[in-house]
Amino acid sequence: MTQEHDDTLSRTLAALRNAPPPEGMETRIAQRLAAHTPSPSRWEVLRSSLPAAAWLRGALTGAIVATAVCTLVFYMTRRLPSPRPHQVATATAPQAVRATPVTLQSEGSASPACSGPAAHPAGVSHASSSSSREEREAQSPRLIPASFAPSRPAPPAPLTAQERALVEFVRTATPAQLAALSPAAEQKSDAEREAAFQKFFAPSPELLALEKGEEATNPSGDSPMPQAKELHN
Amino acid sequence: MAAIGEQSLQWFAAERVAVDKPAEPDLPALVGEHSALLYRVALSVVRNPAEAEDIVQDAFLRVLQRRQELAAIVEVRAWLVRIVWNLALDRRRRIRPEQMDEAFAAALLSSTMPADEVLSESRRMAQVLAAIEHLPTKERQALLLSAMDELSTAEIAAVLGKSESGIRSLLFRARVHLRERLGKGDRR
Numbered sequence: 001m002t003q004e005h006d007d008t009l010s011r012t013l014a015a016l017r018n019a020p021p022p023e024g025m026e027t028r029i030a031q032r033l034a035a036h037t038p039s040p041s042r043w044e045v046l047r048s049s050l051p052a053a054a055w056l057r058g059a060l061t062g063a064i065v066a067t068a069v070c071t072l073v074f075y076m077t078r079r080l081p082s083p084r085p086h087q088v089a090t091a092t093a094p095q096a097v098r099a100t101p102v103t104l105q106s107e108g109s110a111s112p113a114c115s116g117p118a119a120h121p122a123g124v125s126h127a128s129s130s131s132s133r134e135e136r137e138a139q140s141p142r143l144i145p146a147s148f149a150p151s152r153p154a155p156p157a158p159l160t161a162q163e164r165a166l167v168e169f170v171r172t173a174t175p176a177q178l179a180a181l182s183p184a185a186e187q188k189s190d191a192e193r194e195a196a197f198q199k200f201f202a203p204s205p206e207l208l209a210l211e212k213g214e215e216a217t218n219p220s221g222d223s224p225m226p227q228a229k230e231l232h233n
Numbered sequence: 234m235a236a237i238g239e240q241s242l243q244w245f246a247a248e249r250v251a252v253d254k255p256a257e258p259d260l261p262a263l264v265g266e267h268s269a270l271l272y273r274v275a276l277s278v279v280r281n282p283a284e285a286e287d288i289v290q291d292a293f294l295r296v297l298q299r300r301q302e303l304a305a306i307v308e309v310r311a312w313l314v315r316i317v318w319n320l321a322l323d324r325r326r327r328i329r330p331e332q333m334d335e336a337f338a339a340a341l342l343s344s345t346m347p348a349d350e351v352l353s354e355s356r357r358m359a360q361v362l363a364a365i366e367h368l369p370t371k372e373r374q375a376l377l378l379s380a381m382d383e384l385s386t387a388e389i390a391a392v393l394g395k396s397e398s399g400i401r402s403l404l405f406r407a408r409v410h411l412r413e414r415l416g417k418g419d420r421r
Binding site for chain 1: 260261264265268269272273276277282286289290293294297338341354357358360361362365376377379380381382408411412415416
């Protein structure tokens with residue numbers, strides 16, 4: 001009985017195994033595939049037009065990528081110059097620089113472009129420590145539009161000690177003192193002073209005549225007016 | 234249904250060997266080479282010639298949609314069988330193949346037997362097919378795939394996602410269960 005079942009099972013499996021496909025099935029499948037064959041995409045057309053050799057395609061792709069990268073780098077470097085120091089300073093702490101210009105200048109070696117907190121003057125360090133957000137904004141790409149802005153004049157240079165003294169003098173001196181600062185007026189004043197001196201100390205003609213008469217009578221004698229003689233010499 | 238072919242493709246792509254890429258296979262050649270086997274695989278599941286042919290056509294349409302990835306498939310026959318197998322299982326949920334077992338068996342036998350023997354033999358074969366239907370799913374699937382002589386145990390294991398020893402074990406248990414079930418049917 002078991003053998004009979006095994007035979008029946010084998011025959012059934014053999015019937016499944018040997019079932020012939022319907023006639024024309026391959027043709028129908030081919031027709032259906034042809035009806036559903038999509039048109040080649042642009043990418044496939046491009047791929048088919050490329051050279052077949054793999055190394056040549058790789059070289060071509062590498063050359064295209066390298067050219068694109070070089071072009072991009074070239075335009076980036078030309079269109080985005082690095083911001084100037086005074087522009088960075090203006091962008092980082094404009095309020096501090098405007099509020100305490102003399103303080104910045106009096107610090108001497110401390111340049112406004114210095115960004116370290118130790119190098120900052122009191123005003124700048126206050127501005128930077130008051131809000132770190134401003135620093136972050138200043139370092140952010142917002143600076144890039146600022147770099148395209150038209151150039152502004154540089155901040156005023158620090159005054160020397162002589163210039164500060166002159167400014168103080170101009171503020172406090174009288175008009176006459178101010179007028180004396182003119183070179184022409186000063187020359188004129190010097191000339192007048194010299195003339196007055198000469199006029200006061202120069203020997204008179206009578207005195208000269210008297211001296212001449214005494215020399216004639218007393219060639220080795222002392223001058224009756226030694227002071228005048230010395231002054232004259 | 235759309236996920237079936239995708240799963241099969243992923244499963245086989247994971248097993249591909251890193252060797253030189255072969256040229257893209259010719260699809261009409263694939264049809265001529267594998268369509269008969271695929272038809273029998275589908276027929277063993279759905280037991281309806283028209284449905285089986287439709288399944289084979291659907292399978293090749295999926296292959297056509299993914300023909301760029303076909304070059305990466307190493308075991309093309311096992312991959313095609315898996316696609317057809319999944320499509321047939323999906324189609325089987327909508328039909329009831331056991332209702333036409335006797336007619337199906339008669340159609341299978343008509344070409345090889347005289348007409349007077351076909352009737353009795355088709356009844357016995359229908360009993361066997363009904364007993365196969367009552368087997369556990371994995372045993373039934375292993376048995377039906379083993380009926381195809383072209384498929385090796387390794388290929389059946391690849392289609393069902395089992396090891397080769399697991400397939401042998403399933404086949405042994407399927408035959409034991411079939412004998413038991415057919416023996417019970419005789420006692421009744």
